[in-house]
Amino acid sequence: MDKFYVDPIASGGKFRLLEQSDLPTPDPDLQFKIVIVGDSGCGKTSLLSSYIRGSFPTEYEPTIFENHRAFLQDSTKQHILTVDLWDTAGQEDYERLRRLSYQDSNLIILAYSLAAKDSLLNIPEVWAPEILGFCDKTPIVLVGLKSDVAKKQVTPAEAYNVAKSIGAVAHIECSAKQMYNVDQLFNSCVNVVYNKHQAASRETARDSKRFSKGHFRGASAVHAAPSMSSKDSRDDSCCTIV
Numbered sequence: 001m002d003k004f005y006v007d008p009i010a011s012g013g014k015f016r017l018l019e020q021s022d023l024p025t026p027d028p029d030l031q032f033k034i035v036i037v038g039d040s041g042c043g044k045t046s047l048l049s050s051y052i053r054g055s056f057p058t059e060y061e062p063t064i065f066e067n068h069r070a071f072l073q074d075s076t077k078q079h080i081l082t083v084d085l086w087d088t089a090g091q092e093d094y095e096r097l098r099r100l101s102y103q104d105s106n107l108i109i110l111a112y113s114l115a116a117k118d119s120l121l122n123i124p125e126v127w128a129p130e131i132l133g134f135c136d137k138t139p140i141v142l143v144g145l146k147s148d149v150a151k152k153q154v155t156p157a158e159a160y161n162v163a164k165s166i167g168a169v170a171h172i173e174c175s176a177k178q179m180y181n182v183d184q185l186f187n188s189c190v191n192v193v194y195n196k197h198q199a200a201s202r203e204t205a206r207d208s209k210r211f212s213k214g215h216f217r218g219a220s221a222v223h224a225a226p227s228m229s230s231k232d233s234r235d236d237s238c239c240t241i242v
């Protein structure tokens, strides 16, 4: 079993990564930030490269900090999403820089390597507390990388327990090398941010409908102030609640 835990919020639509060359206009209110963190060497940069460029880097180069902008289209072709993917440094030397990445993030991909048990143990020890300290409301997707290795050091049950204990909305195993489950992982991540955004928009629309009908407690009617001159009447905010 390799994709054994996906919360409903992480499923739904299909999102297609667009070529930058023939890009339709992105929706200005559909902009998201996804940050990937996890132990140094667990495979974060390779995963992003595999997804964005469709290539697996041959050389290991420790990341200091890197950003990629991706555009995705939903299957109805009505929306273009802008997704900023922030690659971070797993190395301790760059801890202070990495901590700056969390601000305004819509989702955290928390990565460990299936070839290194320690990297899973560090999820509740190091990474979850760090994330909670900077963005406690941001959803987390736990991802087990290097699923192609012959001898995995992590069992599905161990990963599942960690995913549950940190409140992850999904756990998915991937291989950047074999491009296995890579699109599925990012599709789940984009579903999370998109579904959350749509739910928040519906909530705002409901609130404004209730407000316009005067359904708020104590607001039996909304009248324009009687003293308003015709010049002032353009100012919608000028009204009295009785």
Ligand SMILES: Nc1nc2c(ncn2[C@@H]2O[C@H](COP(=O)(O)OP(=O)(O)OP(=O)(O)O)[C@@H](O)[C@H]2O)c(=O)[nH]1
Pocket: 038, 039, 040, 041, 042, 043, 044, 045, 046, 047, 057, 058, 059, 060, 061, 062, 063, 064, 088, 089, 090, 091, 145, 146, 147, 148, 149, 174, 175, 176, 177, 178
């Ligand atoms: N077998 C296998 N090796 C991988 C995979 N992904 C990455 N690696 C190897 O793991 C090493 C580290 O990969 P990176 O992607 O650079 O790791 P990182 O998490 O970005 O590391 P930092 O930038 O130091 O935080 C490299 O030698 C990769 O070739 C994979 O899917 N399978």
Ligand SMILES: [Mg+2]
Pocket: 044, 045, 046, 061, 062, 063, 087, 088, 089
């Ligand atoms: Mg890296």
